[in-house]
Amino acid sequence: xTLQDRLRDVESRLQEACHRSGRDRKDIQVIAVTKYVSVAxxxxxxxxxxxxxxxxxxxxxxxxxxxxxxQAVFHYIGSLQTNxxxxxxxxxxxxxxxxxxxxAEAIAQRAETLDIVIPCLVQVNVSGEQxxxxxxxxxxxxxIQQLATYPRIRLIGLMTMAPYESExxxxxxxxxxxxxxxxxxxxxxxxxxxxxxLSMGMSNDFEVAVEEGATMVRxxxxxxxxxx
Ligand SMILES: *Cc1c(COP(=O)(O)O)cnc(C)c1O
Numbered sequence: 001x002t003l004q005d006r007l008r009d010v011e012s013r014l015q016e017a018c019h020r021s022g023r024d025r026k027d028i029q030v031i032a033v034t035k036y037v038s039v040a041x042x043x044x045x046x047x048x049x050x051x052x053x054x055x056x057x058x059x060x061x062x063x064x065x066x067x068x069x070x071q072a073v074f075h076y077i078g079s080l081q082t083n084x085x086x087x088x089x090x091x092x093x094x095x096x097x098x099x100x101x102x103x104a105e106a107i108a109q110r111a112e113t114l115d116i117v118i119p120c121l122v123q124v125n126v127s128g129e130q131x132x133x134x135x136x137x138x139x140x141x142x143x144i145q146q147l148a149t150y151p152r153i154r155l156i157g158l159m160t161m162a163p164y165e166s167e168x169x170x171x172x173x174x175x176x177x178x179x180x181x182x183x184x185x186x187x188x189x190x191x192x193x194x195x196x197x198l199s200m201g202m203s204n205d206f207e208v209a210v211e212e213g214a215t216m217v218r219x220x221x222x223x224x225x226x227x228x
Pocket of ligand 1: 056077202218221
């Protein structure tokens with residue numbers, strides 16, 4: 001399949017998932033995850049009009065960022081070490097992997113230095129899988145209340161990764177739980193701006209995630225392919 005074919009195919013699958021669940025396609029942001037592909041392919045993706053790019057490591061994304069800065073919106077979706085924060089804040093427009101106070105502290109400090117506010121999502125380990133990053137759901141409420149002391153961090157929503165399932169339908173409870181957590185937090189915490197974003201759904205399971213309320217889907221293999 002060519003890139004164009006994949007983009008068209010994903011688009012029609014997204015529209016069908018929206019149709020099945022009574023959602024508006026405009027409420028879902030596609031993030032093209034380019035970690036498996038070259039700078040040239042990432043450039044081609046943006047030329048085709050998919051202008052939100054996701055990457056999970058700074059050294060691997062540097063060349064793509066340099067090529068596409070100003071033309072694309074960059075999402076940092078990988079786990080983030082505190083000592084790498086200086087590379088990411090100021091370059092990436094969103095951080096999806098906020099999962100501990102020490103990281104919030106480092107991000108806030110860097111943002112203060114640069115005099116910017118950075119939109120972040122709290123990464124939640126809904127499945128409880130040991131291999132997954134993110135905080136457990138029961139700690140999110142306290143964490144968000146602590147984040148109120150960091151005005152440089154604008155909290156916009158929650159992110160999760162579902163375990164890989166050969167049957168995508170089996171991911172549904174994970175995505176539903178993240179949506180319910182967001183709604184519960186919005187009900188319980190008097191946030192100035194309610195949490196809106198749900199970053200969930202990857203190549204294998206994005207249609208289920210959309211049906212369960214995803215507002216951001218992170219698509220690598222299915223959308224941009226995979227190169228050596
Ligand atoms: C790699 C990655 C993706 C995209 O993976 P695909 O299955 O290829 O779509 C999405 N989210 C995160 C956090 C990733 O690391």
